[in-house]
Amino acid sequence: MTDALQTLAPAGDLPLAIGGRSFRSRLMVGTGKYRDNAQMVRAIAATGAEIVTVAVRRVDLDRRKEESVLHHLDPDRHFLLANTAGCYSADEAVRYARLGREAGFNDFVKLEVIGDRDTLLPDTRGLLEATAELVHDGFTVLAYTNDDLITALRLEDAGCAAVMPLASPIGSGLGLLNPMSIRTIKQRLSVPVIVDAGVGTASDACVTMEQGVDGILMNTALAEASDPVLMAKAMRLAVEAGRAAFLAGRMPRREIAVPSSPVRGMLE
Amino acid sequence: MSELNLTVNGEPRRLSRPATLLDLLAELELDARTVVVELNREIIRRPDLGDARLADGDRVEIVHFVGGG
Numbered sequence: 001m002t003d004a005l006q007t008l009a010p011a012g013d014l015p016l017a018i019g020g021r022s023f024r025s026r027l028m029v030g031t032g033k034y035r036d037n038a039q040m041v042r043a044i045a046a047t048g049a050e051i052v053t054v055a056v057r058r059v060d061l062d063r064r065k066e067e068s069v070l071h072h073l074d075p076d077r078h079f080l081l082a083n084t085a086g087c088y089s090a091d092e093a094v095r096y097a098r099l100g101r102e103a104g105f106n107d108f109v110k111l112e113v114i115g116d117r118d119t120l121l122p123d124t125r126g127l128l129e130a131t132a133e134l135v136h137d138g139f140t141v142l143a144y145t146n147d148d149l150i151t152a153l154r155l156e157d158a159g160c161a162a163v164m165p166l167a168s169p170i171g172s173g174l175g176l177l178n179p180m181s182i183r184t185i186k187q188r189l190s191v192p193v194i195v196d197a198g199v200g201t202a203s204d205a206c207v208t209m210e211q212g213v214d215g216i217l218m219n220t221a222l223a224e225a226s227d228p229v230l231m232a233k234a235m236r237l238a239v240e241a242g243r244a245a246f247l248a249g250r251m252p253r254r255e256i257a258v259p260s261s262p263v264r265g266m267l268e
Numbered sequence: 269m270s271e272l273n274l275t276v277n278g279e280p281r282r283l284s285r286p287a288t289l290l291d292l293l294a295e296l297e298l299d300a301r302t303v304v305v306e307l308n309r310e311i312i313r314r315p316d317l318g319d320a321r322l323a324d325g326d327r328v329e330i331v332h333f334v335g336g337g
Contacts, residue, residue, distance in 0.1 A: 054335065055333065055335065085337065095309075103332075
């Protein structure tokens, strides 16, 4: 298994570059919803991910011996990407982003401005507002957005270092609902496109990478798998397979059959 | 006079003598290196926590990183 994992990374592929930093793994993972920290640590190790997202929350003063997630993640080994999950306005997201940066690891932020509690779909107006302010303030902004090309283009214009369209709603596990939209966004943007949210299983990750996107960020697909560590291995292979298939260039789709064996030389 | 009524992470908290944010963290048994502190919506950087004197009515938020996606 280990050999297969090591040999599948496509030869000649460039590292993923975001905001002047370079990353070997195209798979990024969240740290939420695992059964316990030990399981989270083992699953994240199995993904091979470098970029790991974290959320900013109040310290629980009644249970202050409870350790922060930093007690379990080595900041030298992982690139900590603070998110603004749970924020419903640009102002709130900017406040959380600043708190995350003050923790002192980097100036990257995974910007979320949510517009609706049921679908957790982004408030694209708030997202653009917050992006402008954070970019002005020196942040490297990776913006979680929907699969709309125009919003993606505007986020790029506003200075995002990466645009992160969803495959399907956060935590839904519905997979890639609109491959054409994602492909179009990737084709039109110059900054990296990282699909964030909605991947449910390995085939979803593979199909997503086959669209040519630069990477995938996932959390629930791992944390809610019956065996998160095994799913982590599957996701690592799927992301690498999808990337390799994209780089290899797939055959054309034809709505007729074409024989694979010679038609000449058949017996009379 | 010197009694301080604060709101810390949304909860009322009373201190009986003058204190800085660093004193408050010590009383809460929190390591300043693992948290970020806001005083009345303004982030107070770690090196300044010991100079930030608390006043009656101050609102303090103490945050850290937790698991998230």
